[in-house]
Amino acid sequence: MMEKIWAPWRSKYILVKDQEEGCILCNRIKQEKDTENYILHRSKSCFIIMNIFPYNNGHLMVTPYKHTTLFDDLKIEEGADLFATLTLSLKILKESFHPDGFNVGMNLGRVAGAGINDHFHIHVVPRWNGDTNFMPVLTDTKILSVSLNETYKLLREALKELL
Secondary structure, three states, X not given: OOOOOOOHHHHHHXXXXXXXXXXXXXXXXXXXXXXXXXEEXXXXXXXXXXXXXXXXXOOEEEEXXXXXXXXXXXXXXXXXXXXXXXXXXXHHHHHHHOOOEEEEEOOOOHHHOOOOOOOOOEEEEEEOOOOOOOHHHHHOOOOOOOOHHHHHHHHHHHHHHHO
């Protein structure tokens, strides 16, 4: 029997009627409003941005500046920077939230589950023992114990200590 992952709190993301023009990730990086857009860090060829529809507190995305759908479109230097930045994202999450583990993943293409299909990114989701419970199933409610703004502040503080 196939198991299903139930994430009803993400319905706001799925049911958005007014999709913005262009690529959401390209738009965010061009705006240079890092705090408002929850951009934590910019490196030479990529950036770390918080997912505003998180699966867990601290859900991050590591994203190249290059607008591409495929990881293999990146130059070797861009891929190296991407993985160095991924490592940094893990460190700041460990420093800030002390998770028991992580889910790190790439969804390459809509059929593979990419919600933002036109711009490649890596998801980093901190996990804790017992971080799932009955609330999403019974009440269509996901409990996030820390707000996006507070999460951003905590992660920025950890980043300052690491850089």
